[in-house]
Amino acid sequence: xxxxxxxRGAGAHAVAGAAALAAGAKLPAAEAAGVEFEASFAGETAxxxxxxxxxxxxxxxxxxxxxSYEEPDGSLRPVLRDVSFAVKEGAxxxxxxPTGCGKTxxxxxxxxxxxxxxxxxxxxxxCGQVLLDAPSAEECPYAAADRAKAPSAASAPAFDPRAxxxxxxxxxxxxxxxxSAASAPDPRIRAAQIGFVMQDPDAQLxxxxxxxxxxxxxxxxxxxxxxxxxxxxxxAHFFGIEPWLHAACETLSGGQKQIVNLAAxxxxxxxxxxxxxxxxxxxxxxxxxxxxxxxxxxxDLGVTVVMSTHAPxxxxxxxxxRLELGAPLAPAPCAVAxxxxxxxxxxxxxALAASExxxxxxxxxxxxxxxxxxxxxxxxxxxxxxSVHAVVGGNGCGxxxxxKLMAGVEKPQRGRVGNALARSQALLPQDxxxxxxxxxxxxxxxxxxxxxxxxxxxxxxMLSRFGLDGCETLHPYDLSGGQQQMLALAKLLLTGxxxxxxxxxxxxxxxxxxxxxxxxxxxxxxEGRTAxxxxxxxxxxxxxxxxxxxxxxxxxxCTEPAEAFFANNLVYRPSAASRLFALxx
Amino acid sequence: xxxxxAWHPAVAFAFFAGVIALSMAAMHPVYVALSCAxxxxxxxxxxxGRAALRALAxxxxxxxxxxxxxxxxxASGSTEIVRVGTRAVYVEALAYGLxxxxxxxxxxxxxxxxxxxxxxxxTLALFGRALPTTTLMVSQVMRLVPQxxxxxxxxxAVQDAASAAAPATARERARGRLRVTSVLMGWGMEDGLxxxxxxxxxxxxxxxxxxxxxxxxxxxxxxxxxGTVVALVVANAALAFVACGQFxxxxxxxxxxxxxxxxxxxLLLAVPIMLRAREWWLWRK
Numbered sequence: 087x088x089x090x091x092x093x094r095g096a097g098a099h100a101v102a103g104a105a106a107l108a109a110g111a112k113l114p115a116a117e118a119a120g121v122e123f124e125a126s127f128a129g130e131t132a133x134x135x136x137x138x139x140x141x142x143x144x145x146x147x148x149x150x151x152x153x154s155y156e157e158p159d160g161s162l163r164p165v166l167r168d169v170s171f172a173v174k175e176g177a178x179x180x181x182x183x184p185t186g187c188g189k190t191x192x193x194x195x196x197x198x199x200x201x202x203x204x205x206x207x208x209x210x211x212x213c214g215q216v217l218l219d220a221p222s223a224e225e226c227p228y229a230a231a232d233r234a235k236a237p238s239a240a241s242a243p244a245f246d247p248r249a250x251x252x253x254x255x256x257x258x259x260x261x262x263x264x265x266s267a268a269s270a271p272d273p274r275i276r277a278a279q280i281g282f283v284m285q286d287p288d289a290q291l292x293x294x295x296x297x298x299x300x301x302x303x304x305x306x307x308x309x310x311x312x313x314x315x316x317x318x319x320x321x322a323h324f325f326g327i328e329p330w331l332h333a334a335c336e337t338l339s340g341g342q343k344q345i346v347n348l349a350a351x352x353x354x355x356x357x358x359x360x361x362x363x364x365x366x367x368x369x370x371x372x373x374x375x376x377x378x379x380x381x382x383x384x385x386d387l388g389v390t391v392v393m394s395t396h397a398p399x400x401x402x403x404x405x406x407x408r409l410e411l412g413a414p415l416a417p418a419p420c421a422v423a424x425x426x427x428x429x430x431x432x433x434x435x436x437a438l439a440a441s442e443x444x445x446x447x448x449x450x451x452x453x454x455x456x457x458x459x460x461x462x463x464x465x466x467x468x469x470x471x472x473s474v475h476a477v478v479g480g481n482g483c484g485x486x487x488x489x490k491l492m493a494g495v496e497k498p499q500r501g502r503v504g505n506a507l508a509r510s511q512a513l514l515p516q517d518x519x520x521x522x523x524x525x526x527x528x529x530x531x532x533x534x535x536x537x538x539x540x541x542x543x544x545x546x547x548m549l550s551r552f553g554l555d556g557c558e559t560l561h562p563y564d565l566s567g568g569q570q571q572m573l574a575l576a577k578l579l580l581t582g583x584x585x586x587x588x589x590x591x592x593x594x595x596x597x598x599x600x601x602x603x604x605x606x607x608x609x610x611x612x613e614g615r616t617a618x619x620x621x622x623x624x625x626x627x628x629x630x631x632x633x634x635x636x637x638x639x640x641x642x643x644c645t646e647p648a649e650a651f652f653a654n655n656l657v658y659r660p661s662a663a664s665r666l667f668a669l670x671x
Numbered sequence: 672x673x674x675x676x677a678w679h680p681a682v683a684f685a686f687f688a689g690v691i692a693l694s695m696a697a698m699h700p701v702y703v704a705l706s707c708a709x710x711x712x713x714x715x716x717x718x719x720g721r722a723a724l725r726a727l728a729x730x731x732x733x734x735x736x737x738x739x740x741x742x743x744x745x746a747s748g749s750t751e752i753v754r755v756g757t758r759a760v761y762v763e764a765l766a767y768g769l770x771x772x773x774x775x776x777x778x779x780x781x782x783x784x785x786x787x788x789x790x791x792x793x794t795l796a797l798f799g800r801a802l803p804t805t806t807l808m809v810s811q812v813m814r815l816v817p818q819x820x821x822x823x824x825x826x827x828a829v830q831d832a833a834s835a836a837a838p839a840t841a842r843e844r845a846r847g848r849l850r851v852t853s854v855l856m857g858w859g860m861e862d863g864l865x866x867x868x869x870x871x872x873x874x875x876x877x878x879x880x881x882x883x884x885x886x887x888x889x890x891x892x893x894x895x896x897x898g899t900v901v902a903l904v905v906a907n908a909a910l911a912f913v914a915c916g917q918f919x920x921x922x923x924x925x926x927x928x929x930x931x932x933x934x935x936x937x938l939l940l941a942v943p944i945m946l947r948a949r950e951w952w953l954w955r956k
Contacts, residue, residue, distance in 0.1 A: 128829050138772035199871040277874030289865035292873075294791055301884035303873030305803075308882050336817045339810040347869075354873065493832035519858050520826045534836040537843070563861045583835035594879065 131493070134499055143327060144172035145358055145390045146196060151208035153191050162205060164190050164566035171409050173392060175357070177385045181394040183411030185568050185596045187367040189394035192411070193360045196392070197282045198584045213279045213357050269276035274307045281351030285363045287343035287595070296327060298345050299335060303354045316549060321353040325379060341372025345379060354381060359383065365400070366594040369481055369622045377401055399661065415597065415665045421668035432647045434632045443468035444616055445585065449501035450491060455663045461487045462641040464501065469618055473609045477620040477626040478658060479637035486589055488637065489513070493587050507585035507616065514588040518574035526560040527565070531577055538581050548576040553602070568599040575606065588609065588619040592626045605628040628652055628660040629670045673788045674716055674946035679893040680793035682900060686942055687785045689904030694777050697911040698907045699765070699918050701933050703773040709940025710780035716947035717784045726780060734772035736746045741768025749922045784943070819855055826851045836929050903939040910935055
């Protein structure tokens with residue numbers, strides 16, 4: 087993971103109208119984005135003072151916050167250094183930055199129950215509570231509680247004279263009585279005032295039905311029944327989830343699950359809502375729906391929102407301030423990418439003109455059960471050997487089903503699938519965890535060595551190619567989502583498969599990782615291997631694909647070279663500007 | 672369709688608990704026959720006539736197998752039917768086997784109705800107050816089981832689709848299938864970490880006694896029906912005790928005579944059918 091960085095100057099920008107705004111009254115986004123100031127750092131408190139001198143104190147105030155993780159060998163891995171910012175009550179703050187820059191660490195540090203384990207320094211206040219005041223350890227409730235529990239913690243080596251807040255997992259438990267009553271408010275208030283929504287829609291759900299899920303937090307806080315009914319009713323009504331209130335969580339779509347998670351957090355009536363890349367796992371429709379609901383929560387209910395994301399463009403309309411961790415990356419307009427891509431498109435078109443189709447689907451009809459509706463009805467598709475073929479389309483149009491048919495996992499009830507490379511194929515699932523079976527990255531890459539006959543140095547080459555150097559001993563689950571995706575892809579590439587089938591390969595990836603993925607796929611095609619990917623990410627299809635098929639109503643509506651496909655579309659177009667385009671060559 | 676849907680889950684629970692207990696205890700031909708008929712009727716009321724007929728497809732062979740096994744292995748009784756080699760087959764042993772098989776089938780049939788009428792939510796509503804942690808666990812397990820099954824399919828599909836690294840031997844193939852379990856375990860545990868964070872974020876274990884959200888209120892009508900069911904169960908328990916005490920399978924079957932006590936049992940067993948009939952009457956137009 088990249089060492090990080092909110093460094094002075096190049097570091098934390100708080101692009102913010104929020105500081106000067108009263109809660110509720112918002113500037114239009116364009117105007118808000120115009121007001122830009124550098125966040126203050128520890129030692130230069132001028133700008134913090136400035137915010138504090140506003141009529142209302144900010145809801146969240148972070149000053150000189152640094153955080154380091156402790157490695158198993160005792161060394162410290164700094165993740166955040168001297169981060170300072172303030173968020174006004176009623177603001178919508180977006181936190182951006184590349185993978186591994188500490189977005190999650192920062193957000194979790196704002197939620198006492200989830201504060202990560204490591205060495206920290208600085209001061210954090212949220213909702214009128216001091217969550218961290220590390221320069222004087224005795225005042226820090228967590229450090230004090232921790233000392234009371236584990237005396238050895240106090241003697242642990244500190245990497246910085248100021249870094250004295252040594253936090254352990256024990257702090258998540260209710261504070262012992264030793265901590266002073268003033269610094270340890272009612273746990274009920276603390277849990278309720280700050281809501282937290284994480285990335286994975288599925289794993290966050292605790293109960294079996296939506297109704298249970300909404301009531302879960304209220305039950306934990308010992309809310310009386312009548313009050314609970316009212317809160318659940320209000321949350322369900324606000325988010326419009328009455329129709330599936332009794333549905334089993336397992337039957338919901340990813341977008342619905344994430345809305346339930348949001349509603350469950352909101353049933354506790356928080357003042358501050360923290361969201362850690364909440365839309366990363368969702369498809370574009372679900373993303374915009376989620377963002378719209380979140381904006382309503384912020385605007386209508388006056389809940390302060392701090393949200394991290396890889397796609398700040400999506401929330402540009404409702405965000406009032408922005409915190410950039412790490413080096414900011416400016417988006418490039420689509421026209422620039424188009425100019426850069428044109429020579430490649432031309433060259434690829436010539437190269438593929440003579441190429442035979444290696445994967446042909448003819449008149450495929452498919453449905454999952456006798457009484458079920460048809461997912462595919464008479465689909466025709468031909469994939470040329472040595473091409474990167476993207477399949478795009480709306481939700482539930484049968485993209486993933488088509489991929490299963492191509493992979494031979496499912497058989498069409500009518501029609502046929504001819505795959506010349508059926509003996510040398512590999513499938514990258516939507517969730518790379520389905521492919522990761524070993525206890526370390528190195529073992530993972532070595533799993534099929536004997537079967538396929540590659541050499542250990544191939545594995546090392548793969549590791550450096552995908553930027554996984556130094557991760558050999560880590561458990562695959564300790565990698566970030568993007569790194570897991572890269573590891574899964576590396577494992578499949580090692581097999582030397584001539585045909586790669588990829589299901590949503592860019593889900594949850596940041597622009598840098600997307601660009602890497604695009605480069606990898608192009609290099610494969612140049613080697614003469616074939617890749618079929620189904621994706622919602624049109625920007626990615628634009629930069630990576632040679633040919634694109636639009637799926638609609640169980641049929642292939644059209645198949646064209648990428649250039650022609652996007653030129654002729656009105657709706658299915660890449661974004662006007664994207665940070666991915668800035669990284670593509 | 673659950674005939675108890677409009678009632679507090681305590682009613683359904685009282686009914687099924689009582690009926691299943693009586694069915695298991697009353698080793699008496701008429702009681703078992705009534706129980707079988709009642710269970711089939713209840714299944715028809717709950718899941719439709721077709722489901723009840725389909726249940727017969729396994730219930731009848733089950734009874735036949737138990738009856739055959741009993742009369743082949745138990746050489747008691749006084750009325751010989753046939754002789755297989757040196758072993759005699761007696762009417763009494765056959766009757767005992769039929770009744771025992773019928774009892775087993777009826778209990779299984781009652782349980783299949785129970786599963787429909789008492790969902791996890793109803794169970795939680797009943798016991799949630801006394802066992803908040805257990806009910807939460809049940810709720811989680813109810814969610815995780817289908818999730819595991821779905822993920823298992825995904826993992827197996829991914830393995831099958833990776834033909835470039837296809838297992839060369841049957842042994843490798845089998846190992847791959849075993850791996851599915853370990854993947855699911857790892858994946859599940861990883862999810863568990865996130866889930867426990869999500870639980871703590873919403874104040875789980877924050878030192879306050881949990882309350883439970885209850886969907887159901889136990890009203891006077893619920894109390895009346897539950898009281899009736901409990902009274903019928905208690906009365907029938909006494910009657911069944913008397914009836915079973917007077918009936919003998921061995922050495923010779925006791926004679927069966929008409930008795931009003933059987934009517935009381937039939938009345939109890941017909942409760943779900945009557946509730947369903949009431950529903951039908953309300954919506955007859």
